[in-house]
Amino acid sequence: MSVTISLSLDELAQIKRFAELENENEAVTKAAREFLRVAQLRELKAVSGKLEYQDVSEAMEAMELRERHSKQ
Numbered sequence: 001m002s003v004t005i006s007l008s009l010d011e012l013a014q015i016k017r018f019a020e021l022e023n024e025n026e027a028v029t030k031a032a033r034e035f036l037r038v039a040q041l042r043e044l045k046a047v048s049g050k051l052e053y054q055d056v057s058e059a060m061e062a063m064e065l066r067e068r069h070s071k072q
Contacts, residue, residue, distance in 0.1 A: 005028070007015070012024060019027040019034075 007028075012028075015031045016022060016024065016027040019030040021027040021030060
């Protein structure tokens with residue numbers, strides 16, 4: 001997919017420098033993908049510690065053992 005964007009020469013030069021790429025298309029593509037990766041990490045960090053988790057591994061193991069013994 002093609003997208004047209006407007007950047008100043010300085011912005012494009014910075015993107016190429018940070019991306020360590022000379023090809024403008026590759027540098028902008030890499031920058032956009034890196035932006036998405038960082039944004040996703042920020043979203044994960046925002047919900048970190050807010051999710052409730054209940055460890056049910058012991059109950060699951062006991063249930064599996066009961067099922068295994070009842071089949072024998």
